[in-house]
Amino acid sequence: MCKARTLYPGLILDREVHFSYIAITKKPTSSIIQEQSLQARGVMASLDEIRKAIVEGDGDTVLGLTKVALDENVPAKEILDNALVPGIQKVGELFETGEYFLPELVMAGDAMTRALELIDPILGKEDAPRIGKFLIGTVKDDVHDIGKNIVVMMLKGNGWEVTDLGVDIPPEEFRSAVEKGDFNVLGLSSLLTMTMARAAETIDTLKAAGLRDKIKIMVGGAPVTQDWADKVGADGYAADAPAAVKVAAALVGKS
Ligand code: B12
DSSP states (O other): OOOOEEOTTTTTOOEEEEOEEEOOOOOHHHHHHHHHHHHTTOOOOHHHHHHHHHHHHHHHHHHHHHHHHTTOOOOHHHHHHIHHHHHHHHHHHHTTSSSSOOHHHHHHHHHHHHHHHHHHHHHHHHHHOEEEEEEEEEBBOOOOOOOHHHHHHHHHHHHEEEEOOOBBHHHHHHEEEEESOOEEEEEEEOOHHHHHHHHHHHHHEEEHTTTGGGSSSEEEEEOHHHHHHHTTOOOOOOOOOOHHHHHHHHHTOOO
């Protein structure tokens, strides 16, 4: 099905890399439309190869192929939505079914992070006017940041100015940033059931400091639900980055 063809002999990677025309069968309709449009523009880089390299935890290949795709003018958003995110989601499934262990997670996470660093500045330039200022971080005791970074990139790509505090951020640091800045929305990311409580503590800290009304608060991360968001008094919840963009816009009256 895939007609393999070497395009960039000068590209140095640590394993043999071949590029394929994108197969347009056995795929969801949206993906087919997407890839047909890529073909129409003569783009050869295979999003599927990038996805597979994420699953294999092969950071050098992910980086090399992502660079090629960008050189071929594939929009950063398409690389994110159709290669990087599906790749890391597959890794999560393999971990949950016991086929992958921690080392594979670390390698895939690292590969994903390297690609995100590459496309981040480009995503910020690809879109829309400024909507507002968004402050975000992963809560204390939690170092997961892949999902948060995707949220950040999609917000930037949709006109937000984003300040990312990073991971393992204590409530006090969020409080200080909210106090000093003029942010419209605060996003709290928690990936562990245990660290959801840290998000709730952060909201309480803002309340205690009299800052709760200064900012809208969104919570997210795999274990977080709308019910829980309501329970802890957040203004918004989103299950993924596209939804986060919509909810954030609605919170500042720009939906
Ligand atoms: C990659 C990964 C890691 C990597 C993280 C690398 C990194 N830089 O982030 C490493 C190897 C470091 C890691 C470590 C650990 N992990 Co881990 N990890 C994962 C894994 C496989 C994928 C997470 C991920 O990136 N998903 C892909 C992204 C795109 O999805 P996402 O994070 O959910 O983000 C999306 C949404 O949630 C939302 N979102 C995210 N943040 C926000 C914020 C806001 C404001 C909004 C609105 C939306 C939003 O939008 C995002 C984009 O669409 C998950 C399994 C899974 N299926 O989630 C386990 C998982 C989260 N890890 C788990 C565990 C247990 C751990 C460890 C404790 C393992 C250990 N024994 O040491 C440590 C904890 C370290 C710590 N203190 O934080 C468990 C958590 C169980 C639980 N419910 O508590 C999971 C669920 C695996 C499992 N099934 O057991 N992990």
